[in-house]
Amino acid sequence: MIRHILLIKFKAxxxxxxxxxxxxxxxxxxxxxxxxxxxxWGLNDSPEGMNKNFTHAVLMTFADEAARAHYLPHPQHEALKEEFVPLLDDIIVFDYPV
Structure with a gap:
């Protein structure tokens, strides 16, 4: 499996x-x-104050590397990005195998 983490900072x-x-x-x-x-999908609620103004997180799980490769160019992912990307002030994307 592959975990795909997005840390999101939306525009004000x-x-x-x-x-x-x-x-x-x-x-x-x-x-x-x-x-x-x-x-x-989650909203930061850490009391530590270390989130550097990132407020939301998305944790996606893909079955395997082939599933991630299928997702990235998929038309549904492209449609999501059309709505999502214009709202971003900043984002961190981090993937790792499980």
Whole structure:
């Protein structure tokens, strides 16, 4: 399996309804793309103050490297990016095998 972590900092102008719409797009990926096993969405609540203004996280699980390779150019992923990327102030993407 492959874990795909996104740490997200949205632009200050982004509305909560836009964030909710993006959350829904992410959470429906397992139903739309074979090999996407699971998606978790979270809002930072660490009391340590070490998040460097990143407020949200997405944790995706792919069945294997082939599933990740299938996901990256997939039309549903491209559609998600069209909605998501314009809202970003910054993002960190980190993948690792499990």
């Amino acid at each position: 102008s982004v509305q909560s309804s836009q964030i909710t719409a993006v959350k829904t797009l992410f959470e429906t990926m397992p139903d739309k793309i074979e090999g996407v096993v699971d998606v978790e």
